[in-house]
Amino acid sequence: MIRPLPTFRLLLAAAAMAFAALPGRAADDGAAEREVEADGDDGDAARSPGAGPSSQQVFMAERGLVRYRGAWRTRQEIELIERSERETVAQKQWGPRLEKLRRRLDDPATSATAAEELREIVDPAAVPALGTALAREGLPQVRAFLLEALARIGSPDAIAIILQVAIDHADPDTRLTAVERLQAIGPRIAEPACVAALGGPDNARVNRAAEVIGALGLSGTAVTLVEALETEHVVIASDGRQAGQTSVAFGNSGGEGLALGGGPKRGKVRLRNEAALAALVRITGQDFQWNLPAWRQWLASQELAEPVDLRRGR
Numbered sequence: 001m002i003r004p005l006p007t008f009r010l011l012l013a014a015a016a017m018a019f020a021a022l023p024g025r026a027a028d029d030g031a032a033e034r035e036v037e038a039d040g041d042d043g044d045a046a047r048s049p050g051a052g053p054s055s056q057q058v059f060m061a062e063r064g065l066v067r068y069r070g071a072w073r074t075r076q077e078i079e080l081i082e083r084s085e086r087e088t089v090a091q092k093q094w095g096p097r098l099e100k101l102r103r104r105l106d107d108p109a110t111s112a113t114a115a116e117e118l119r120e121i122v123d124p125a126a127v128p129a130l131g132t133a134l135a136r137e138g139l140p141q142v143r144a145f146l147l148e149a150l151a152r153i154g155s156p157d158a159i160a161i162i163l164q165v166a167i168d169h170a171d172p173d174t175r176l177t178a179v180e181r182l183q184a185i186g187p188r189i190a191e192p193a194c195v196a197a198l199g200g201p202d203n204a205r206v207n208r209a210a211e212v213i214g215a216l217g218l219s220g221t222a223v224t225l226v227e228a229l230e231t232e233h234v235v236i237a238s239d240g241r242q243a244g245q246t247s248v249a250f251g252n253s254g255g256e257g258l259a260l261g262g263g264p265k266r267g268k269v270r271l272r273n274e275a276a277l278a279a280l281v282r283i284t285g286q287d288f289q290w291n292l293p294a295w296r297q298w299l300a301s302q303e304l305a306e307p308v309d310l311r312r313g314r
Helices: 007-020 023-039 041-046 055-062 075-105 111-119 124-136 140-153 156-168 172-185 187-198 203-216 219-227 274-284 292-305
Strands: 065-068 071-074 230-237 247-250 256-259 265-272
Touching: 055 065, 065 075, 071 075, 075 111, 075 124, 111 140, 124 140, 124 156, 140 156, 140 172, 156 172, 156 187, 156 203, 172 187, 172 203, 187 203, 187 219, 203 219, 203 230, 203 274, 219 274, 219 292
Parallel strands: none
Antiparallel strands: 065 071, 230 265, 247 256
């Protein structure tokens, strides 16, 4: 015979069932379940070895994702990560190799073979080490070998280093060697970097970029060169006093004057760039000296004189 539960127990059971059926309670349980699934590995670790894939694994697999180093990633992402790591390892290996080659260059018994090996490097992974070696190298001939290797590789980062050397290196002969490499690769590849340098704040760099343009014959830069004939730059001048220093000045009449606030002063100067003019003359065959309106008028006439293709736009 089944004995009935006491009234208190019946009320308690009914209350528990009603609480469990509340909508908010069901949502909280679902959120907790999702948090466990989001942890991924924790839920999977609690599963028995023969239980098969978890619901999260199935869900992610259906979307082409796999678990990789603590995160869900596509196979393409994994391939890119691993490729980048391989490239990093290869790049680090080139540093010691170039140092060894450099030491062999100083040895008369091995210098010829070392120079040949250096000039014939074609591995793109060597580019960072070649750039570092080029920045540190003191001998022009060795710098020429390094530039030759970079040109042989010909990757975008290798060409960027050659461009930087052509515009910014302190040695004129090394800059000329870099320009020769750019000429062999294809002069037009230097145009964007040179145009950007013409608009920079450094007057010396403006002139070096103009020299590269003239040497490469980059006719597409003529308009920018005209605007770079005269450039305005901010200079800092000093009267020999420290900032905030007060001094007394004596005039021709014998009177005294009080000068306050000594130290560096900022001002603007307008400079003519001889290299820009030389490059313009070379690439256009014209010479209007520093007459900017004449240069602009001639360039405008050249644009109007260009043949019009009536079929354009068909």
